[in-house]
Amino acid sequence: MVLARLRIWVWIHKWSSLACTLFLLVTCLTGLPLIFHDELDEWLSSDPAYVSPPKDTPYASLDVIAAKSLARYPNQVILSIVIDDDEPNTVVFMAPSWAAVLASREAAHWIKFDARTAAVIKESPGLQDSGSLIAAILQMHKNLLAGDGGKWILAVVAALFVAATVSGVVVYGPFMRDLKFGTVRKSGSSRLRWLDVHNLLGGVLALWMLVVAATGLMNELSGSLFDVWRNTEVKETLKKWSGPPIAVSEYYSFQGAVDHVRAVIPDTTVVNVIPPGSIFSTPYHYLVWAKGQQPLTSRLFSPVLVNARTGEVEAILSMPWYLRALEVSRPLHFGDYGGTPLKFIWAMFDIATIAVLASGFYLWVAKGRRRRLALSTSRAAATPSHGVAS
Structure with a gap:
């Protein structure tokens, strides 16, 4: 029963993650400059400077x-x-x-x-x-430049991200039971190291990703x-x-x-x-x-x-x-309520989330490649060879 439940959680984590990866990459990439939107707006602004009237005007x-x-x-x-x-x-x-x-x-x-x-x-x-430029990036982040339809797509993506984060935490425990938290195994294949990095970053960022996903979902539903x-x-x-x-x-x-x-x-x-x-x-x-x-x-x-x-x-x-x-x-x-230091923390978390998404996609591709290679090898082994008599 425990194994069956674990397989269900693995299935949820796999497909909820894959379904939203591309959209999440877009929102993470557009969200990064939006963290510093005040500073970028001021830097990029072509508006004339404010006049300087007497104090307390x-x-x-x-x-x-x-x-x-x-x-x-x-x-x-x-x-x-x-x-x-x-x-x-x-x-x-x-x-x-x-x-x-x-x-x-x-x-x-x-x-x-x-x-x-x-x-x-x-x-x-x-x-x-x-x-x-910031206004255009914000629209891409909010609705993929697709109006209300884009908002609903991103609302679904945010819900899937919540499911992927929760299921990732559930799956992480049993798979890492025999290892210390944060272990990155240097021996073994490169895929194994990528898996450890993916698990480490996901574990560290789990709470932050859950907060951002939940608030993102609420923002997309705010108009409705x-x-x-x-x-x-x-x-x-x-x-x-x-x-x-x-x-x-x-x-x-x-x-x-x-x-x-x-x-x-x-x-x-x-x-x-x-x-x-x-x-x-x-x-x-x-x-x-x-x-x-x-x-x-x-x-x-x-x-x-x-x-x-x-x-x-x-x-x-x-x-x-x-x-x-x-x-x-x-x-x-x-992350715009705690000044510049918090903005930099949010930016680092955002970049780390991009790494989680990229590593997760790589692991899925690598696993598929290994399966195809194993299937090809087994078929070749099962095919009888036909020699020519001399």
């Missing part, structure tokens, strides 16, 4: 930035205003209408402003920065999980607000809505303001996304509904546990 009003955006594109609407909490910039997303964005995401574009002077820094003709929440709990909450949509001319100011949120929720950082009419809000509210300022709460976002006529905060929506877990776990995937 306040940020420009969001209403000034919104007015400048609408002046540049008078026949369009503002989809969202994103306030960067790391650098002094504010990004305004625009499109001809929300209907145009629902028909095609390519209808949207953005303008980046200096948050202190309200001067335009950069514009992009689409949602993605066409000149950003958010839609479930929006179409169930949020939809039910919003039922109590009804009436005709608010005209754009009646909108309360963007800056006023943000100020009211900051007054109601102290020690909060507002990072996004979405005006009424979006698919994420109601026709009567601004949707303001805020987060805490402490190390943990800075990863936890709260959606706040602000009355679009009066600017008063009317509801702070409570996000479900699975979205909270996603928010907390997301930094674990990229």
Whole structure:
């Protein structure tokens, strides 16, 4: 019974690993530069340098930035205003209408402003920065440049990686029972040494790989999980607000809505303001996304509904546990929550994982070659020789 169960685990480890190896190599290779995305973005950026105003210069009003955006594109609407909490910039997303964005995401574009002077820094003709190498790498990492279909493929790959990691730990014990942990046998074939290296690296990285695979799976499912929440709990909450949509001319100011949120929720950082009419809000509210300022709460976002006529905060929506877990776990995937030293550790683990994948594939190929050679030899031995009489 024990041998039968072990064979099942070996089978699971073999085929779950092989099924996801190629995709994992892609995600590991693209994930490596993403660990240092902040540094690479700064190094590769062609944006003009920020001006250096006097110390403690306040940020420009969001209403000034919104007015400048609408002046540049008078026949369009503002989809969202994103306030960067790391650098002094504010990004305004625009499109001809929300209907145009629902028909095609390519209808949207953005303008980046200096948050202190309200001067335009950069514009992009689409949602993605066409000149950003990191943005392209991120899309490859997230969906293989294949849209929602690519996300589902990588979600399956992440689940297979979890199975491969767990089964690898289970299989490792019995096979290494007579050896010390981490032993790499120098005698014997090169395949045996590769097997020991594969087992050593896999054993050392098992917990890290499990964390990265699980958080990667959650990240791939995040859009679907958010839609479930929006179409169930949020939809039910919003039922109590009804009436005709608010005209754009009646909108309360963007800056006023943000100020009211900051007054109601102290020690909060507002990072996004979405005006009424979006698919994420109601026709009567601004949707303001805020987060805490402490190390943990800075990863936890709260959606706040602000009355679009009066600017008063009317509801702070409570996000479900699975979205909270996603928010907390997301930094674990990229290792960007502990400064540069942790980033280098994540990078070394990533490179070692590539070695695990490569060695595993080599072992499978080498085993197949040995089997074919053994079969060929046995057939040759079984074939009778026909001599010629002299």
